[in-house]
Amino acid sequence: MSGKVLCIDDSPTIRKLVHKALDPQGYEVQEAENGKEALGLADTSVDLFLVDVHMPEMDGFEFVESIKQRPELAGKPVVFLTTESSEEKKQRGKQLGVNGWIVKPFEPEALTKVIAMLTPAT
Amino acid sequence: MERRTNAAAVISLGLALAGALAAFHSPAWAVVLVSTAGAAGAVTYLFACMDMRSSEHRAGERLTELEARHAEREEAARRSLDDLREEGRALREQMRGYGETTRALAEAVALIRETAPIIEGLSRTAIEKSERGSTSLTDDVYEIGRQSTTLSTSITGFLTELCTGDESLEERIADMELDLERLSENAAICDRTNASLDRSIDRISQSVGETSELLGQVSDIAERTSILAINAAIYAAKAGEFGKGFSVIAGEIQKLAGTAKEVAEAIGTNTVSIERQVADFSAQHHALMADSQKNLSRTIGSIHHTITGLRPRLDRIRSSISEAARVSDSVTSHLSEINMAMQQQDAIQQIVSHISVIFDDATARVPESALAPLREGQERARELARQIAVKHFTMEDEYLAIGAQGYGAGVAGRVVLDNGVELGGNVTLF
Numbered sequence: 001m002s003g004k005v006l007c008i009d010d011s012p013t014i015r016k017l018v019h020k021a022l023d024p025q026g027y028e029v030q031e032a033e034n035g036k037e038a039l040g041l042a043d044t045s046v047d048l049f050l051v052d053v054h055m056p057e058m059d060g061f062e063f064v065e066s067i068k069q070r071p072e073l074a075g076k077p078v079v080f081l082t083t084e085s086s087e088e089k090k091q092r093g094k095q096l097g098v099n100g101w102i103v104k105p106f107e108p109e110a111l112t113k114v115i116a117m118l119t120p121a122t
Numbered sequence: 123m124e125r126r127t128n129a130a131a132v133i134s135l136g137l138a139l140a141g142a143l144a145a146f147h148s149p150a151w152a153v154v155l156v157s158t159a160g161a162a163g164a165v166t167y168l169f170a171c172m173d174m175r176s177s178e179h180r181a182g183e184r185l186t187e188l189e190a191r192h193a194e195r196e197e198a199a200r201r202s203l204d205d206l207r208e209e210g211r212a213l214r215e216q217m218r219g220y221g222e223t224t225r226a227l228a229e230a231v232a233l234i235r236e237t238a239p240i241i242e243g244l245s246r247t248a249i250e251k252s253e254r255g256s257t258s259l260t261d262d263v264y265e266i267g268r269q270s271t272t273l274s275t276s277i278t279g280f281l282t283e284l285c286t287g288d289e290s291l292e293e294r295i296a297d298m299e300l301d302l303e304r305l306s307e308n309a310a311i312c313d314r315t316n317a318s319l320d321r322s323i324d325r326i327s328q329s330v331g332e333t334s335e336l337l338g339q340v341s342d343i344a345e346r347t348s349i350l351a352i353n354a355a356i357y358a359a360k361a362g363e364f365g366k367g368f369s370v371i372a373g374e375i376q377k378l379a380g381t382a383k384e385v386a387e388a389i390g391t392n393t394v395s396i397e398r399q400v401a402d403f404s405a406q407h408h409a410l411m412a413d414s415q416k417n418l419s420r421t422i423g424s425i426h427h428t429i430t431g432l433r434p435r436l437d438r439i440r441s442s443i444s445e446a447a448r449v450s451d452s453v454t455s456h457l458s459e460i461n462m463a464m465q466q467q468d469a470i471q472q473i474v475s476h477i478s479v480i481f482d483d484a485t486a487r488v489p490e491s492a493l494a495p496l497r498e499g500q501e502r503a504r505e506l507a508r509q510i511a512v513k514h515f516t517m518e519d520e521y522l523a524i525g526a527q528g529y530g531a532g533v534a535g536r537v538v539l540d541n542g543v544e545l546g547g548n549v550t551l552f
Contacts, residue, residue: 013256013468017461020264083469105465108458 002026003047003119008038008063009081010055014104018050018081021108027115035063044072047119053082053089064096077118081106231488232500236507238485243523245478249471251519256467260460267457274450281443285436295432302425309418316411323404330397337390344383351376 005027007018015031022029030046032038035058042049049067053060060080067073079100080093090101100114284291354372358365508524515521537545 011253011468011471013253013260013464013471016257016260017464017468020260020457020461083472104469105462108461 002028003115004028004030004045005048005050005115006030006032006038006041006046007050007081008032008035008055008060009050009052010034011052014052014081017108018111021111022115025112025116034058035060035066038063039066042067042070042073046073046076048115049076049078050081050115051078053080053084061092061096064093064098068097079114079118081111229503232503233507233510235485235488236504237511238482240507240511240524242478242482243525244520245474247519247523248474252467252471252474256464256471260464263460264457267453270453271450274446274453278443278446278450281439281446284439285443291432291436291439295429295436298425298429302422302429305418305422305425309415309422312411312415312418316408319407320404323400326400327397330393330400333393334390337386337393340386341383341390344379344386347379347382348376351379 005018005022007015007029008031009015009018010033015029019029019031030041032041034055035051037057038049038051039058049064051060051063058066060082064078067076067078074097077099078097079102080098081102081104083104085103093101099118102111102114283289287293351372354375355369358369358372361368511524512521539545
């Protein structure tokens with residue numbers, strides 16, 4: 001497996017744990033502390049966006065809304081990785097075109113499987 | 123009664139109106155009607171006078187009744203007033219209590235407000251420390267896991283190599299077992315060769331003995347031949363001229379006998395030498411063979427012991443391969459659990475952050491007017507909050523979180539032991 005995952009989370013611990021889970025699987029993990037920073041890093045080389053919901057500057061929903069308006073990024077898979085578990089928020093994510101929703105704490109194996117499923121061609 | 127007066131008045135008025143109307147049509151009817159109306163008016167007046175007297179009477183009764191009721195109400199009002207005065211006193215007391223409570227509440231609110239930045243500072247410190255710890259711990263644990271997996275893989279590879287392939291330990295043991303068989307066969311061959319050699323040496327000894335006997339006979343023959351030649355020479359001398367030729371022959375025979383004897387003695391000497399050499403060789407051979415057999419036996423025993431010892435070790439190696447693989451899986455599984463535990467830690471950080479934000483938000487909503495009763499006590503509340511915080515603080519980071527330097531936070535000293543070793547961290551030796 002390989003591919004580039006942009007991990008957007010304000011927690012350095014979570015970003016590191018995502019690294020630890022995905023590095024051994026051959027994924028390249030790029031990090032951003034919030035949606036605003038991620039917008040500067042998001043380009044066509046990214047194969048999947050792994051996004052937290054609650055972040056300073058720009059939250060996960062706002063970030064997804066932004067990339068969905070960029071035609072070259074609109075089709076990229078997006079997975080929310082968050083402590084948020086309310087059905088209302090999930091539905092909002094679904095309406096935005098998000099592909100998956102993983103509630104923290106995540107199991108590394110589950111994360112890698114979801115990402116592998118959503119990035120089969122990479 | 124009043125109804126009666128009213129009815130008469132109405133009738134009188136009606137008749138007067140009817141008379142006025144009739145005056146336009148028939149004066150006679152008008153006179154009749156007006157007259158009747160006048161009568162009705164008189165009756166009305168009469169009734170009214172009667173009603174008035176009656177009303178005066180009732181009014182008097184009513185007045186008496188009202189005076190009695192007024193007296194009652196006045197009494198009741200006086201009692202109520204007394205009650206109200208009593209309630210007023212109670213209310214004033216209560217208000218004084220409320221004032222004290224309000225003041226106490228204001229003090230508490232002021233204290234809480236002063237505590238908010240302390241809690242915020244503590245939360246920030248806790249989160250930073252936890253975050254640093256989590257990050258470092260994650261790196262360390264994953265490094266341990268990586269090294270453990272690498273070591274496990276290396277050990278597994280090495281052990282697998284020991285157990286498989288042409289150069290494997292198993293193959294070596296099999297080779298040693300074949301060598302052992304060959305050595306055992308060689309030992310048997312040596313035994314057989316040794317026995318055969320012993321038999322040959324016995325035969326040589328026997329032949330040497332037989333040869334010695336034959337040489338004795340040869341010597342005896344040579345001795346007797348020599349005597350015979352001497353006798354022949356004597357008889358040849360007695361024969362004179364005729365015996366000269368025979369005397370020469372006798373002399374030659376004597377020489378041959380002497381030569382034969384010398385040859386027999388030389389052969390005897392050589393035979394004795396051969397016998398001695400064979401005996402020496404036999405002794406040396408036996409000694410050598412004994413040593414060789416002892417060494418061979420020791421080697422066989424050693425190889426057998428080695429093989430016997432290696433077999434269970436080989437089984438343990440196979441078991442260790444499985445164990446190493448299991449350890450590797452276990453490390454992976456534990457890393458997964460640690461990953462989740464670190465996320466829980468991260469969740470705790472978030473919760474602490476949320477608590478701080480909520481507390482800060484809530485205290486920010488306290489209106490300034492709520493603090494009005496304590497306006498002059500703000501500084502006291504601030505100092506009280508710091509005193510309460512410092513009372514419970516145990517760590518330097520806590521003091522630093524509120525900028526309370528000098529509240530007993532120790533300065534980490536550089537401690538060097540007598541042997542020159544410098545101690546890390548915050549150590550104080552007394």
